[in-house]
Amino acid sequence: MSEWTWEYEGYDPAAERLRESLCTLGNGYFATRGAVPESRAGLVHCPGTYAAGCYNRLESTVAGRQVENEDLVNLPNWLLLRFRLRPADGSAGRWFSPDTRVLLDHRHRLDLRRATLTRTFRYRDDEAGVLSVEQIRLVHMADPHLAVLRTVFTAEDWSGEIEVECSIDGDVINSNVHRYRSLNRSHLAHVRTGAAGTDTVWLRCRTSTSDMSIAMAARTIVTGQPPVSSELHPARHRAAHRLVIPIVPGRPVVVDKTVALHTSRDAAISNPLGAAVERVSAAADFSALLGSHVAAWAQLWRRADIQVPGEAGRVLRLHLFHVLQTLSPHTADLDVGVPARGLHGEAYRGHVFWDELFVLPYLNLHLPEVSRALLNYRHRRLPQACRAAGEVGRAGAMYPWQSGSDGREETQQLHLNPRSGRWLPDHSRLQHHVGSAIAYNVWQYCEATGDTEFLHTKGAEMLLQIARFWADTAVFDPESGRYRIRGVVGPDEYHDRYPGAARPGLDDNTYTNVTAAWVLSRALELLQRLPAWRRQELIERVKLGGDELPKWEEVSRRLRVPYHQGVISQFDGYGDLAELDWDAYRARYDSIRRLDRILEAEGDTVNRYQASKQADVLMLGYLFSPAELQHLFRRLGYGLDDEVWRRTVDYYLRRTSHGSTLSGLVHGWVLARVRRAEAWKYCQEALEADIADLQGGTTGEGIHLGAMAGTLDLVQRGLTGLETREDALWLDPVPLPALSEYGFSLRYRGHWGVGVRLRSGQLQIGVPDSEESPIRVVLADRAVTIAPGETCTLVLPTS
Numbered sequence: 001m002s003e004w005t006w007e008y009e010g011y012d013p014a015a016e017r018l019r020e021s022l023c024t025l026g027n028g029y030f031a032t033r034g035a036v037p038e039s040r041a042g043l044v045h046c047p048g049t050y051a052a053g054c055y056n057r058l059e060s061t062v063a064g065r066q067v068e069n070e071d072l073v074n075l076p077n078w079l080l081l082r083f084r085l086r087p088a089d090g091s092a093g094r095w096f097s098p099d100t101r102v103l104l105d106h107r108h109r110l111d112l113r114r115a116t117l118t119r120t121f122r123y124r125d126d127e128a129g130v131l132s133v134e135q136i137r138l139v140h141m142a143d144p145h146l147a148v149l150r151t152v153f154t155a156e157d158w159s160g161e162i163e164v165e166c167s168i169d170g171d172v173i174n175s176n177v178h179r180y181r182s183l184n185r186s187h188l189a190h191v192r193t194g195a196a197g198t199d200t201v202w203l204r205c206r207t208s209t210s211d212m213s214i215a216m217a218a219r220t221i222v223t224g225q226p227p228v229s230s231e232l233h234p235a236r237h238r239a240a241h242r243l244v245i246p247i248v249p250g251r252p253v254v255v256d257k258t259v260a261l262h263t264s265r266d267a268a269i270s271n272p273l274g275a276a277v278e279r280v281s282a283a284a285d286f287s288a289l290l291g292s293h294v295a296a297w298a299q300l301w302r303r304a305d306i307q308v309p310g311e312a313g314r315v316l317r318l319h320l321f322h323v324l325q326t327l328s329p330h331t332a333d334l335d336v337g338v339p340a341r342g343l344h345g346e347a348y349r350g351h352v353f354w355d356e357l358f359v360l361p362y363l364n365l366h367l368p369e370v371s372r373a374l375l376n377y378r379h380r381r382l383p384q385a386c387r388a389a390g391e392v393g394r395a396g397a398m399y400p401w402q403s404g405s406d407g408r409e410e411t412q413q414l415h416l417n418p419r420s421g422r423w424l425p426d427h428s429r430l431q432h433h434v435g436s437a438i439a440y441n442v443w444q445y446c447e448a449t450g451d452t453e454f455l456h457t458k459g460a461e462m463l464l465q466i467a468r469f470w471a472d473t474a475v476f477d478p479e480s481g482r483y484r485i486r487g488v489v490g491p492d493e494y495h496d497r498y499p500g501a502a503r504p505g506l507d508d509n510t511y512t513n514v515t516a517a518w519v520l521s522r523a524l525e526l527l528q529r530l531p532a533w534r535r536q537e538l539i540e541r542v543k544l545g546g547d548e549l550p551k552w553e554e555v556s557r558r559l560r561v562p563y564h565q566g567v568i569s570q571f572d573g574y575g576d577l578a579e580l581d582w583d584a585y586r587a588r589y590d591s592i593r594r595l596d597r598i599l600e601a602e603g604d605t606v607n608r609y610q611a612s613k614q615a616d617v618l619m620l621g622y623l624f625s626p627a628e629l630q631h632l633f634r635r636l637g638y639g640l641d642d643e644v645w646r647r648t649v650d651y652y653l654r655r656t657s658h659g660s661t662l663s664g665l666v667h668g669w670v671l672a673r674v675r676r677a678e679a680w681k682y683c684q685e686a687l688e689a690d691i692a693d694l695q696g697g698t699t700g701e702g703i704h705l706g707a708m709a710g711t712l713d714l715v716q717r718g719l720t721g722l723e724t725r726e727d728a729l730w731l732d733p734v735p736l737p738a739l740s741e742y743g744f745s746l747r748y749r750g751h752w753g754v755g756v757r758l759r760s761g762q763l764q765i766g767v768p769d770s771e772e773s774p775i776r777v778v779l780a781d782r783a784v785t786i787a788p789g790e791t792c793t794l795v796l797p798t799s
Contacts, residue, residue, distance in 0.1 A: 003314050004113040011098050011106040011121075013044045017176075017700030018693050020046060022318075023110050023117050024344040024703075025137060028052065028328030029144035030075070030261055031343035034108070034117055037081040037135060037149060038096060041175045046700075048176055049075040050343045050350065051263055052326075053336040054214070055405040056187040056207040063423040067413050070404040072339065072350020073187045074176070076203050077169040078216050078259040079137070081151060086161035086244070087128040096123070104130070112321045115141060115297045116290075122156075129158030140289060141296035144330040145260050145279055150286050153245075153253040161228060164243045166220045166257045168193070168203040171237040176346035177701050179416050188214075193239035195232035196277050201239035204273045210405065213264035215272035217280040223254045256286045267333065300324055302753075304366040306712055307743040315687045316715065319708035326705055327363065332373040335380060337403055338705065345702025351402040351410050352377075355706030357437040357623075358662065362713045364448040365724075365746040371445045372454060378438050379458040381407025382465060385435075389469050396468030399438055401431045419594075419601035427496040427504040430489040432473070435466040436515035440623060443522055448724040450749045456534055460526055464542050467523035467552060470516035474555045482560035488512050490571060492616040494596050494606045494659075498573065508572040510617050513559040517636055518624075520556035524549065561638050567648040568640075570616050580609040580655075591696060593659040612656045614663035617648060621670040625723060625732070649674050661689040661707035669718045672734050680738040686711050715742050720756065720763075724748070728776040728783075733763060733796055751775065751788070761798065766791035 023034025035047035057070040104122040119135045132154040140146040170191040191205040202217040233240040260280035262272040269275040326342040337352030363371045384407030385397035400409035411429040446455040474483035487505030497504040564575030596606040633640035664685035671679035693699040721732030743757040755766035769789035
């Protein structure tokens with residue numbers, strides 16, 4: 001396989017859901033899983049189409065309780081195309097299915113450069129003969145409302161007819177995640193179908209509670225042989241176009257199905273159905289659509305591609321492909337956040353978590369307009385976050401751990417442990433550190449782009465309200481002389497309460513406290529930067545009291561960081577928990593990544609042990625450079641030298657089960673600067689997390705977007721030490737033998753295509769010719785200024 005293609009040989013029902021996720025095609029507006037077109041949802045296949053931001057809320061009865069969940073809706077299945085052969089005697093055979101026919105060969109080929117999925121297969125029909133089929137599909141990147149499926153039938157040794165049925169199926173539910181099967185999953189209502197002209201069928205429906213209108217129209221055109229018959233069959237939940245086409249050996253029959261999708265969330269339309277029918281009627285033919293689609297992707301690759309030799313580079317390009325399919329330039333026109341599982345499946349119900357923390361740093365330097373749109377999603381929900389804080393007696397903004405359509409807390413109240421079959425309380429909504437992630441992304445975006453207009457307006461409002469929440473949440477403890485934040489859950493997620501405690505939550509989670517201190521200090525810095533008139537406007541707008549800023553200053557310097565045994569504690573009391581017999585559990589179970597589920601099924605709880613699901617304290621080493629992290633600890637009145645940090649890294653490395661795809665990424669990032677020899681193991685795990693489905697079946701429910709984007713940023717920022725601050729590019733490259741050569745281009749401030757290349761210990765930086773100002777580049781031992789049109793080669797010191 002080339003560096004631009006992924007191929008899947010043979011047909012393996014057990015692997016279909018994983019392949020469907022990894023072969024999803026999308027354009028930022030909507031995406032369709034890589035299911036075979038003749039399949040409907042079942043135990044093997046899960047055809048799914050998801051439009052960004054299209055949610056619906058349903059009630060279900062679970063474990064005797066009424067619960068409410070909002071889900072990203074599985075839209076009508078536009079992909080459906082089935083066929084059967086009619087030999088010369090005119091008899092009609094069975095509809096083809098790869099699950100009931102013996103295939104002579106079967107292959108899927110995902111072309112990343114062209115963003116197409118090609119399927120080829122051959123099979124022998126008992127009554128007719130051998131049929132060869134090629135199917136090419138795309139979800140159009142130039143026109144985000146279009147998708148196309150081309151099917152080419154070739155009879156090898158027989159003559160007769162082929163019957164083809166192209167449909168839009170509205171009889172679908174959210175069925176991608178098996179453990180959600182006891183929940184209400186029927187989101188579509190008021191399904192209506194019809195026909196337009198002689199070659200187009202349409203379907204419209206509404207979501208049952210959010211009352212969103214959805215419309216699809218499908219045009220089917222046949223070339224090669226004129227159909228014997230062509231009939232449009234609108235039915236109650238399915239609109240079908242049935243064709244009977246003569247077929248002879250060596251003369252291919254080509255069936256092109258072009259589909260348009262519109263919803264009532266779209267701008268500049270009044271009637272989604274009318275818009276869909278009009279768009280598909282005006283759509284160009286397959287060749288023209290393919291050409292404009294490939295051209296749009298060529299522009300994207302020029303702006304965002306990353307060059308790394310070998311298999312690692314191949315995987316990184318696949319990761320970038322899926323990031324760009326979920327968050328494309330079209331996303332900039334939408335009111336959507338970063339869905340943790342992409343638009344590739346239904347896990348996490350399509351919700352928005354903190355994954356933008358791992359996604360935006362890459363986008364900031366390639367597609368900053370998309371980053372700004374994603375931050376606007378958060379700003380539009382700022383009033384809801386402020387109301388949420390007020391409801392629990394806090395000032396400022398308390399953003400939800402899981403977000404969806406309107407900014408309310410979407411975290412489920414109960415979650416299922418598939419090992420025990422029990423529904424358990426879910427306290428992950430106490431992960432208030434999501435607010436710090438949003439503030440961090442505001443700051444990083446503005447530093448990378450120089451977008452002071454955003455920083456001084458919407459960004460400042462979010463930053464100040466998040467800072468206000470932390471200042472009001474922190475409580476002074478006279479005994480220690482420190483401020484404490486109680487009753488939270490950290491990134492680890494395994495620990496949500498103290499052993500035997502009646503109430504959930506933990507005290508002084510280090511990650512939460514340190515990032516809260518960072519938010520407060522950045523908010524104070526921003527206020528100092530602002531022109532006096534703008535500062536006054538902002539103070540009036542957010543109603544900052546005169547006594548608040550002195551308290552922010554005090555809290556930012558006196559938040560507590562707990563320690564034990566000479567290492568930083570994950571939270572207060574972590575060192576008092578029991579040690580787990582890790583070897584015994586590894587011997588008993590194939591995988592202990594989800595140790596929490598294992599222990600609960602045994603009647604125990606992970607809350608009793610020094611065991612973490614993923615990086616928690618070590619996340620600080622992911623967010624902040626060593627120098628900035630040391631500065632933060634000094635500001636808080638703590639020393640953090642290299643030895644304490646190494647001991648801390650070693651301590652948690654031995655006590656982490658890596659139950660999240662983000663864990664290997666963060667550990668690889670941190671170890672690249674602490675214990676380089678071990679870093680590649682974790683980097684490789686991050687690269688393979690989805691393609692090898694290391695989490696045991698979860699990738700079939702949607703890719704892990706944060707981990708995919710994080711691997712890209714591992715090269716862009718982790719290995720280069722790249723920071724954008726003080727109007728300069730700061731670089732501190734770290735040698736990692738397995739990733740010793742790489743290159744990428746940045747969009748930095750007004751410069752498009754700043755080239756960064758590392759090879760043979762030399763760092764080359766090229767600034768494209770323009771009228772912009774020179775770029776200042778700062779390394780550990782020198783600073784250089786590079787003018788537009790110049791390239792600078794820096795020899796790095798050997799270590």
